[in-house]
Amino acid sequence: MTRQTAPQPVGCEIPATTGAYGFGVLGATLDVYRGIRPDLHCSVRRCAGSLPLPGAGTVRRITPTEEPVRVPWVVEAVLKIGVGDSVAARPASDHTSGYVRVVGASIEEVERRMREAQRVHRRARRADRRATDRFSARHHPRLPLPTTGVHGVRRLHPLFAVLAVLLTVAAAPPDRAAPPDRAAAADPTRTPGTPSYSVDLRSDATGAHWRGHERIAFSNASPEPLNEVYLRLWDNFRGGCATPSVRVTDLHVGQGAQDRGLQDGGVQDRGAQGTPGATPDRYEVACTALRVPLPRPLPQAASGTVEFDLTVDVPDGIDRFGRDGAFSFVGNALPVLAVRDGTGWHLDPYSELGESFFGLSSDFAVTLDHPTDLLVPATGTAVDTPGEPGRTVTRIGARNVREFAWAAGPFSRIAGRSAGGVRISVYSVTDITPKDAQAMLDLSLRTIDDHAAHYGPYPYGDLATVLDNRFDFAGMEYPAFVLDRVRPSAVIHELAHQWWYGIVGDDQYRAPWLDESFAEYSMAVAMGDTGEGCTARTPWQSADERLTGPMSYWDTHPDRYVPVIYDRGSCALHELRRLIGPDTMTTLLHDYARAHWYGVSTTADFKAAAQAATSVDLTPFWREHRID
Ligand SMILES: [Zn+2]
Numbered sequence: 001m002t003r004q005t006a007p008q009p010v011g012c013e014i015p016a017t018t019g020a021y022g023f024g025v026l027g028a029t030l031d032v033y034r035g036i037r038p039d040l041h042c043s044v045r046r047c048a049g050s051l052p053l054p055g056a057g058t059v060r061r062i063t064p065t066e067e068p069v070r071v072p073w074v075v076e077a078v079l080k081i082g083v084g085d086s087v088a089a090r091p092a093s094d095h096t097s098g099y100v101r102v103v104g105a106s107i108e109e110v111e112r113r114m115r116e117a118q119r120v121h122r123r124a125r126r127a128d129r130r131a132t133d134r135f136s137a138r139h140h141p142r143l144p145l146p147t148t149g150v151h152g153v154r155r156l157h158p159l160f161a162v163l164a165v166l167l168t169v170a171a172a173p174p175d176r177a178a179p180p181d182r183a184a185a186a187d188p189t190r191t192p193g194t195p196s197y198s199v200d201l202r203s204d205a206t207g208a209h210w211r212g213h214e215r216i217a218f219s220n221a222s223p224e225p226l227n228e229v230y231l232r233l234w235d236n237f238r239g240g241c242a243t244p245s246v247r248v249t250d251l252h253v254g255q256g257a258q259d260r261g262l263q264d265g266g267v268q269d270r271g272a273q274g275t276p277g278a279t280p281d282r283y284e285v286a287c288t289a290l291r292v293p294l295p296r297p298l299p300q301a302a303s304g305t306v307e308f309d310l311t312v313d314v315p316d317g318i319d320r321f322g323r324d325g326a327f328s329f330v331g332n333a334l335p336v337l338a339v340r341d342g343t344g345w346h347l348d349p350y351s352e353l354g355e356s357f358f359g360l361s362s363d364f365a366v367t368l369d370h371p372t373d374l375l376v377p378a379t380g381t382a383v384d385t386p387g388e389p390g391r392t393v394t395r396i397g398a399r400n401v402r403e404f405a406w407a408a409g410p411f412s413r414i415a416g417r418s419a420g421g422v423r424i425s426v427y428s429v430t431d432i433t434p435k436d437a438q439a440m441l442d443l444s445l446r447t448i449d450d451h452a453a454h455y456g457p458y459p460y461g462d463l464a465t466v467l468d469n470r471f472d473f474a475g476m477e478y479p480a481f482v483l484d485r486v487r488p489s490a491v492i493h494e495l496a497h498q499w500w501y502g503i504v505g506d507d508q509y510r511a512p513w514l515d516e517s518f519a520e521y522s523m524a525v526a527m528g529d530t531g532e533g534c535t536a537r538t539p540w541q542s543a544d545e546r547l548t549g550p551m552s553y554w555d556t557h558p559d560r561y562v563p564v565i566y567d568r569g570s571c572a573l574h575e576l577r578r579l580i581g582p583d584t585m586t587t588l589l590h591d592y593a594r595a596h597w598y599g600v601s602t603t604a605d606f607k608a609a610a611q612a613a614t615s616v617d618l619t620p621f622w623r624e625h626r627i628d
Contacts, residue, residue, distance in 0.1 A: 001354055001516070002474035002490040186221070187360075187599055190341045192229055192304075193221030195362035197404070199334060201310070202369040207376070207408030208314040208328045210368075215307035218337060225297035229306060230338035230345055231290040234357065235321045235331075237350035241287040245321070246333055247311045248290060254305035255295055289338065289347050310335065320405075320476045320483060324468055327409030327429050331478060332357060334366075334404050339507075348509040351551045353558050354516065354565075355501075355508040359402035361598040366404060368394045375413060377427045377464035378406035379481045400459065400598045401479035402505055407466050416441050420449040422458050429468045436486040440467060443488055447495045450526050454586065455499040455593045463498070465491060477501060477519075489523055496522035504593050505600040510550045513627075514601060517547070517569025524570055531574030538568040546626045547572060548603050572625040579621060580614040588613040603627060 187193070194217075201212035220226040236244045282291050298304050312333045318324040320331035336359050339346045348356045368376050372392045376382075380398030387393040398404060411427035414437055418424065426441040444465050452458045460480040467484055475490035476483040477497035484490045500522065501508060501515035508515055524531060544553070545560060547569055554561040577585035592601070592609045607627065611618050622628070 001476050002487075002493045188221050188223065188300075190339050190360055190600060191220050191222040191224075191226060192218035192337050192340075193360065194219050195337050195360060197334065197336070197362060197364045197366070199310075199364070199366040199404075200369075201312070201367070203371070203374070203408060205371055206326070206328070207370055207374045208323055210310075210312040210314075210330075210333075212310055213307065214310045214335060215305060216335075216337060217303060217305050219303045220298045220300050222340070223300050225299055226294060226304070226340075227297050228291055228293045229304070230284075230347060231292060231306070231335040232338050232357075233288050233290060233335050234350055235312070235333050236287040237352075238315050238317075238321065241283060244287055245313050245315055246335065248308045248335060249311075251292065251306065251308040253292060253294060254307070255298060255302075285347050285349055288350055290335070308335075318468065318470045318472065320471075320473070324429060324470055327407065327411070327468065329407045329466070329468075329483060331405040331476065331483070332403065334364075336362075336403055346507065346509070348551070351509065351555055353555055353561055354512050354551055356551060357403060358507045358509060359505070360600070361400045361402060361505065364396070364398045364401060364404045366396045366398075366406075368396065368406065368408075370394065370408060373410060374408045375411045375427060376406055376408050377411065377413075377425065377466055377481065379404045379464075379479050380460070381462045398460070398480060400503075402502065403478060405478035405481045407483075411466070412437065414438060414441055416445050418445040418449045420452055420458070421461075422448045422452075423462045424448065425462070425464050427464060427466045429470075432467045432469065432486060437467060440465060440484070440486060440488075440491055444491055444495065447492050447526060448498075451496055451499060451522060454522070454525070455590060456503070456597065458498060459503065460498075463495075465494075489527070492526050493519050493523040496520075496526075499593055503598060504596045505598075506602070507600070508551070511548055511603050512551055512554070513547050513549075513565050513569045514603065514606065516565045517573060520566045520570035521573040524574070531571050534567070534571035534574055538563060538571050540564075540568075540626070546628055548626065548628045568625075572627065575625070576610065576618075576621065579618075580610070580616055584613055 196217045198215045198217075199212065200214075201210040203210050216231075218229065231248065233244070233246045233248065235246050238245050283289065284291060292306055294304060312330065314321065314323050314328040314330055314333075316323050318329075320329055321333060322329055339358050339360060346358050348358070350356055364380060366378065366380070368378070369387055369391060370376055372387075372390055376394050378394070378396050379401055380396040382394050382396045385393050385395070396404075396406075407427065409429065411429065412432070412434075413425055413427050414434075415423065415425040422445070424441060424444045426437050426444065428437045444463070448458050448463065462480060464481045465484055466482070467486055469485045471483060471485055473483075474485050474487050475494040477494045479498070479502045482491070482494040482497075484494055496519040497515060500506075500518035506514035521531075541560060541563075545557075545564055546553075547564060549564070554565065573585075580588070588610055591613075592606060595609065596605065607618070607622060
């Protein structure tokens with residue numbers, strides 16, 4: 001994900017004496033609770049049901065599905081919050097400059113801090129503008145650029161043009177042999193292995209409600225028997241057990257020869273009819289995990305299947321799983337297998353701040369039956385065939401991906417092919433201009449080849465970029481599918497995630513730096529930013545902070561997530577490049593990606609790879625940058 005700001009916790013369990021107040025600037029979209037100011041609307045996330053809200057001396061109730069509206073000057077929104085009130089607002093703006101955390105402060109103190117933060121923000125904006133002007137003058141942004149897309153030469157927005165120049169001149173490493181297929185990434189330490197998902201879903205007229213069937217085949221990669229598997233129903237974080245967004249019913253477990261599945265000793269579990277609440281003993285982690293016991297222990301290399309009927313209801317609220325009017329974004333909705341390794345099952349909670357998702361490379365065959373007037377950009381390569389009158393059946397295949405995401409809506413679509421042969425489609429919601437969509441396509445085409453030159457060939461052939469400027473994040477990554485605002489840095493960052501998290505997997509909950517710091521560094525490299533002086537700009541603020549800290553830490557220190565994991569993390573990689581030399585760094589990252597292609601990497605793996613690449617003793621470096 002790309003976050004330029006650190007969202008504050010929004011939830012039902014904010015300590016009574018702590019208020020976390022966000023604010024935006026002119027024209028920003030801010031999620032604010034209704035009731036703080038009567039003319040403001042809110043988007044309450046993570047809360048199941050309603051939330052008692054203090055405001056002007058009364059308790060108001062709100063629902064979690066209201067959409068944010070644009071407000072002219074959001075600072076006013078906090079002025080009626082009293083000392084000791086517990087409420088959080090989540091700014092959703094690119095231009096949000098910062099946050100003020102208030103613990104028992106007076107209203108006057110809140111106002112003072114807000115004014116100070118605004119001053120800081122205005123200074124930063126002025127400095128940004130000056131830097132941009134200097135930068136533009138140096139790089140001749142009006143230089144016409146050839147495009148590699150199917151749309152011929154077009155005039156680019158100056159900012160895109162600058163980036164395109166940088167991407168064009170970025171030094172690429174020499175070609176190397178193609179990376180391995182998944183067979184080379186066989187991993188007996190993590191199971192269930194070789195997951196294969198077959199999914200058939202049919203939507204209603206809106207594309208927000210899907211019904212169908214999912215079948216998962218897997219094997220036990222581990223020498224330790226498998227007694228159960230877990231399905232992750234990540235998107236139940238939105239409604240919890242009370243109103244789950246993802247429902248699994250009529251669950252069947254097969255075991256034995258894969259083809260015989262249900263016939264060979266399989267059991268049928270029909271106890272999961274209805275909502276997850278119907279079988280509370282099986283649901284864990286706020287109904288985001290469903291335990292599926294196997295009839296008998298599954299030995300190493302033996303296979304099993306789980307299949308079930310599935311419903312997915314995309315809620316209102318613009319998010320990676322949510323709706324923006326007629327457009328639905330369906331990230332993390334398909335139930336996927338949790339991972340078991342030497343530390344046990346990974347059953348971490350959902351993180352709204354970043355990602356909790358941890359999956360092994362899998363194959364997906366997904367059929368989406370939808371109204372023909374809705375497009376369904378998705379992970380993978382799609383083929384459309386006519387369905388019932390007025391409907392289209394889109395069959396999508398994706399190999400070696402960790403998850404599958406899609407969207408549905410009356411998108412505008414443009415497409416192109418990169419010089420390296422990657423087909424990229426850009427899907428835009430209604431108010432994205434054709435010029436912006438084209439600029440993002442051109443940038444995506446250059447970026448995918450640029451990243452591929454550094455980290456290995458992009459293996460998926462196709463990629464979909466979905467644009468909506470109302471996302472409250474700058475961008476969100478899925479395999480071969482990204483959500484973005486019209487924001488160059490975001491698309492470069494998300495495309496870097498195709499390698500860091502996608503191709504080279506990691507446990508995003510326990511070591512988010514392995515994907516976010518690397519994606520941010522890759523973005524900086526693509527944009528010609530060398531991170532000069534970055535260590536001084538990103539000081540540690542407490543002894544507890546570690547670059548290798550897990551999401552459980554950042555979810556309780558959300559204002560430090562971006563400064564440490566994004567800024568400090570990419571800075572550490574810049575410093576490593578300076579320490580071991582640029583050529584060694586280039587080779588290190590390329591070879592590290594190859595070594596973990598379609599597999600999973602850990603901090604220990606990266607440290608070992610880095611140390612093996614240089615004669616410089618990196619012990620002091622790891623210590624300084626708190627990479628444990
Ligand atoms: Zn990211």
